[in-house]
Amino acid sequence: MKGPILTATDIRVSFRKENQRRLFGRERQQVLRGISLALEEGECLGIIGESGSGKSTLGRVLCGLLKPEAGTVRINGLDIYGRHNHRENAQLHHSLSVVFQDYTSSANPRFRVRHIIGESLRVLERIVGSKLDRERRTAEVLEQVGLPSSFAARYPHELSGGQLQRVCIARALAIRPRIILLDEAISSLDASTQVQIMDLLLELRRSLGLSYLFITHDLTSITYLCDRVAFMNNGEIVERVDDIRHIAEIRHPYARLLLESVMGIGVEYGSGDNAQAQWAAAAAC
Amino acid sequence: MLQQLFKNPVALLCMGIVLLTALLGIFAPLVAPNDPYANDILNKFAGPSWQFPLGTDQLGRCVFSRMLYGIRPTLFLSLLTMLGTIGLGVVMGITAGYFRGTVDEIIMRVVDVMLSFPSQIIILAVVALLGVDIRNVVIASIFIKWAWYARMIRTATIKYTNMNFVLFSRSIGSGNFYILTRHMLPCIAAELAVLASLDTGWAILNISTLSFLGLGVQAPTPEWGAMLNEAKNVMVSNPEQMIVPGIAVVVLVGAFNMLGDCLRDALDPKAVRQ
Numbered sequence: 001m002k003g004p005i006l007t008a009t010d011i012r013v014s015f016r017k018e019n020q021r022r023l024f025g026r027e028r029q030q031v032l033r034g035i036s037l038a039l040e041e042g043e044c045l046g047i048i049g050e051s052g053s054g055k056s057t058l059g060r061v062l063c064g065l066l067k068p069e070a071g072t073v074r075i076n077g078l079d080i081y082g083r084h085n086h087r088e089n090a091q092l093h094h095s096l097s098v099v100f101q102d103y104t105s106s107a108n109p110r111f112r113v114r115h116i117i118g119e120s121l122r123v124l125e126r127i128v129g130s131k132l133d134r135e136r137r138t139a140e141v142l143e144q145v146g147l148p149s150s151f152a153a154r155y156p157h158e159l160s161g162g163q164l165q166r167v168c169i170a171r172a173l174a175i176r177p178r179i180i181l182l183d184e185a186i187s188s189l190d191a192s193t194q195v196q197i198m199d200l201l202l203e204l205r206r207s208l209g210l211s212y213l214f215i216t217h218d219l220t221s222i223t224y225l226c227d228r229v230a231f232m233n234n235g236e237i238v239e240r241v242d243d244i245r246h247i248a249e250i251r252h253p254y255a256r257l258l259l260e261s262v263m264g265i266g267v268e269y270g271s272g273d274n275a276q277a278q279w280a281a282a283a284a285c
Numbered sequence: 286m287l288q289q290l291f292k293n294p295v296a297l298l299c300m301g302i303v304l305l306t307a308l309l310g311i312f313a314p315l316v317a318p319n320d321p322y323a324n325d326i327l328n329k330f331a332g333p334s335w336q337f338p339l340g341t342d343q344l345g346r347c348v349f350s351r352m353l354y355g356i357r358p359t360l361f362l363s364l365l366t367m368l369g370t371i372g373l374g375v376v377m378g379i380t381a382g383y384f385r386g387t388v389d390e391i392i393m394r395v396v397d398v399m400l401s402f403p404s405q406i407i408i409l410a411v412v413a414l415l416g417v418d419i420r421n422v423v424i425a426s427i428f429i430k431w432a433w434y435a436r437m438i439r440t441a442t443i444k445y446t447n448m449n450f451v452l453f454s455r456s457i458g459s460g461n462f463y464i465l466t467r468h469m470l471p472c473i474a475a476e477l478a479v480l481a482s483l484d485t486g487w488a489i490l491n492i493s494t495l496s497f498l499g500l501g502v503q504a505p506t507p508e509w510g511a512m513l514n515e516a517k518n519v520m521v522s523n524p525e526q527m528i529v530p531g532i533a534v535v536v537l538v539g540a541f542n543m544l545g546d547c548l549r550d551a552l553d554p555k556a557v558r559q
């Protein structure tokens with residue numbers, strides 16, 4: 001039995017407050033207060049929480065963009081903020097890829113799709129140390145996300161939101177990662193596109209054996225996609241659900257509140273009927 | 286994006302003016318009808334004629350030829366100033382904006398110091414210190430102007446460092462050099478182009494001003510500011526002497542400023558969409 005592919009232990013992050021009470025004050029706002037989580041090979045872990053609970057900050061920590069004040073993040077046992085030789089470094093960058101919420105700023109407006117994906121391919125070339133047939137690989141990943149290869153010549157503003165988000169997923173896939181971090185990757189799309197993208201993600205996971213870290217504030221997509229869920233509130237994980245089918249059994253008041261307010265999934269029968277029907281409809285379309 | 290620029294009549298006109306001026310400057314020896322240094326004191330202040338299209342000055346030199354030869358120091362020295370300023374400013378600004386932290390603090394405090402001096406005074410001081418020479422004027426202009434650039438470029442860089450595409454590049458491990466040259470530079474190119482063309486206008490004025498004051502290009506060498514300076518002595522008796530170099534400076538500076546505006550519009554990718 002292999003250990004988890006990604007582990008985070010006791011991550012703490014704080015930012016300096018902008019409005020200090022005293023001149024030269026050093027007050028800090030604690031954003032993450034000791035988060036620990038583990039992601040197994042091939043699973044999808046959902047992280048849910050309200051706005052400002054520190055989800056994106058956690059995402060930034062996990063993909064190596066923000067060094068936490070305390071705690072470690074390990075991918076395959078390698079500390080991503082530690083010192084590494086060239087090969088380990090390459091392996092680290094190679095393992096995790098990210099898709100952001102705001103697709104409008106996710107792609108350089110001056111790059112064609114070909115170059116957007118080409119950047120990932122360039123990194124991959126450096127890692128494997130040999131030239132790739134970029135044209136073919138680009139067409140391949142575009143096909144994987146369900147886009148025709150003729151899109152390679154387009155600019156981001158010539159694509160719709162859903163198409164651009166697919167390009168972002170293609171770009172994330174192009175470095176052949178083991179884990180993809182999706183930070184609200186589908187939240188800014190409309191309902192039917194959301195389902196399409198989620199189906200795509202499920203499909204890719206099956207065919208490529210990917211693991212997902214799925215950050216969202218939307219429970220519908222979590223229940224659709226994830227195996228396990230962690231509820232975040234105020235920088236802490238307040239509740240974990242290890243089997244998505246038992247999501248109705250959670251106890252923590254905050255998580256329950258979230259569950260009831262956002263979803264109203266049959267927590268109490270009778271009152272939840274209506275909402276459940278809605279949810280089913282949303283999931284089906 | 287550049288097609289946009291070529292569709293804009295104002296931009297075309299400005300580019301035409303700049304290009305024509307540059308060509309005339311480069312081929313001055315072929316175009317100029319007379320030797321700009323040949324004086325003929327008996328024929329001073331002559332009116333326009335076939336031999337002297339714009340007349341002659343107080344020493345009887347051909348004004349038209351002097352104008353043509355004057356393009357070289359005026360335009361090329363200001364372009365040189367601009368390139369130097371931009372080079373230094375971009376390197377400093379991008380470094381400060383992208384790496385932040387201590388590097389940023391150091392660079393920005395130096396910039397603060399530089400910006401707290403009035404630029405003309407500093408240039409005069411530097412020229413006084415190093416000696417009256419056009420090279421020193423260029424060095425002084427670069428020295429005083431880069432800070433202003435660095436600040437603008439830094440702001441633009443910070444804006445783009447937090448864009449998702451830069452975050453993505455960093456997370457997959459594209460090198461800093463790649464990010465800076467492929468993502469940052471093209472993104473700030475719009476800001477840069479505007480700054481650059483406005484600044485070339487400023488540099489032209491600056492070099493002409495200093496030559497007018499006798500601190501830049503020295504006497505017999507033709508230069509627009511220096512010509513204005515010589516013409517000012519006879520401003521009352523022969524006012525037409527000032528008009529030619531005066532108009533030339535105004536037109537060229539105006540062309541650069543307007544080109545700056547058009548460039549900004551053309552380089553904004555959102556504007557293309559509409």
Ligand SMILES: Nc1ncnc2c1ncn2[C@@H]1O[C@H](COP(=O)(O)OP(=O)(O)OP(=O)(O)O)[C@@H](O)[C@H]1O
Pocket residue numbers: 015016031049050051052053054055056057058217
């Ligand atoms: N660079 C920063 N400097 C200071 N404070 C920050 C910074 N980034 C985030 N914060 C603060 O950290 C907290 C958590 O932010 P974060 O972006 O992680 O929230 P989130 O859970 O992703 O919210 P949302 O669902 O709206 O995306 C917020 O209170 C925010 O103000």
Ligand SMILES: [Mg+2]
Pocket residue numbers: 055056057184
């Ligand atoms: Mg967020």
